[in-house]
Amino acid sequence: MPLALLALSVSAFGIGTTEFVMMGLLPNVADDLGTSVPTAGHLVAAYAIGVVIGAPLLSALGSRIPRKRMLLLMMGLFIVGNLASALAPGFGWLLAGRVLAGLPHGAFFGVGAVVAARLVDPAKQARAVATMFLGLTVANIVGVPAATLLGQHLGWRATFLVVTVIGLVALAALARLVPYVPVDAQQSLRSEVRALGNRQVLLGLATAVFGFAGVFAVYAYLASMTTEVMGFGESSVTLVLALFGIGMTLGTLAAGPLTDRALRPTLYGSLAALAVTLVAFRFTAQVPWAALVTVVILGAVGFLTTTPIQMLVMRKATHAPGLASASNHSAFNLANAGGAWLGGLAIAAGWGWMSPALVGAVLAVLGLAVAVVAGLLDRDGGDGAGEPSHVVASGGGTAKGGAAVGGTAGDRAPAGSVPSGPVPSGHVPAAKSAE
Secondary structure, eight states, X not given: OOTHHHHHHHHHHHHXXXXXXXXXXXXXXXXXXXXXXXXXXXXXXXXXXXXXXXXXXXXHHTTTSOHHHHHHHHHHHHHHHHHHHHTOSSHHHHHHHHHXXXXXXHHHXXXXXXXXXXXXXXXXXXXXXXXXXXXXXXXXXXXXXXXHHHHHHHOHHHHHHHHHHHHHHHHHHHHHHXXXXXXXXXXXXXXXXHHHTOHHHHHHHHHHHHHHHHHHHHHTTHHHHHHHTSOOOGGGHHHHHHHHHHHHHXXXXXXXXXXXXXXXXXXXXXXXXXXXXXXXXXXXXXXXXXXXXXXXXXXXXXXXXXXXHHHXXXXXXTTOHHHHHHHXXXXXXXXXXXXXXXXXXXXXXXXXXXXXXXXXXXXXXXXXXXXXXXXXXXXXXXXXXXXXXXXXXXXXXXXXXXXXXXXXXXXXXXXXXXXXXXXXXXXXOOOOOOO
């Protein structure tokens, strides 16, 4: 795999850390800023709002910006947002900082997924995208627990200062390792919007909203399930969350090669497995060791869904996957908020702490139903007759011959230029579509 994927993964690690760490810092923030924990909880929603708004907006505004430059701009905005959060003088300013930090999230992952896919042979594109997402899952194992511990001992501001430093490291890695990736000559804001309106793209986004909501219907209340149902103390919550993160990483590792081999079957199988696991969790939660095993499996099957959905949306958007790819992350964040909300309604209705697991199972089945309908409507039930089976846009295709390209390059080359002869180190040409 190219070293550029390491830079993307480090960036994903920083983004994943700042996205999820607020959940563990809410009591500290509330005490320091003189507000209640429920009010401080708006800081979690503020980040999600930033993602939902920023993903399509920034992707649209940057549709003609070379991909490497776009990644650098998004990481720069991420750094500013986290620094603003660390220096916020009051709750309102911190709320604004969280929105600002969330704005580049979807656009970065949207562009990053397209770049990652273009760095490798078409047969390994899903593995490349999954490698980038590994940074996001590792953040839940290492980054979030460490950042939470740091915030508890040195104050929550120290956490965001450290995340800012991680952002600076990621920015340097992106500048040094990611090659120049031009914008496809066929790509424009109009083509991006048209691609987003593709029926298969919309069904893919709907699959993400319903299917992934099943994961967060439980994840949002996993800490309470740990103490109220599994019988563990509060000190074990970090361990349970880390086990979920391990499962996320295992699922992401498996998703790459499975998606490269069979995209739709991987998506169907992961959603079906998610529904079954959520139903099982309703019963295994009563047995401590079985509950811990189920938590790992839940994280694995939940995040096994992410790569096939991401690749499906990008492939169906054909020559303009940027906006569709970024919008997929808006869909995931809507799933986060919607799943947590529906799970909370079940608990508030008096159905018990494990009721979100059954709610999540229903959501996963709905996601599976949408995915199956999309498959049946597709022209050949697979990748679509006449449509590429790999990502060909945001630069027009993979490197010539499908080979990975390493090294570095600036953003000075004109969009759509195709050098003759051997490909220079660090330059990904705008190759003609293979289709």
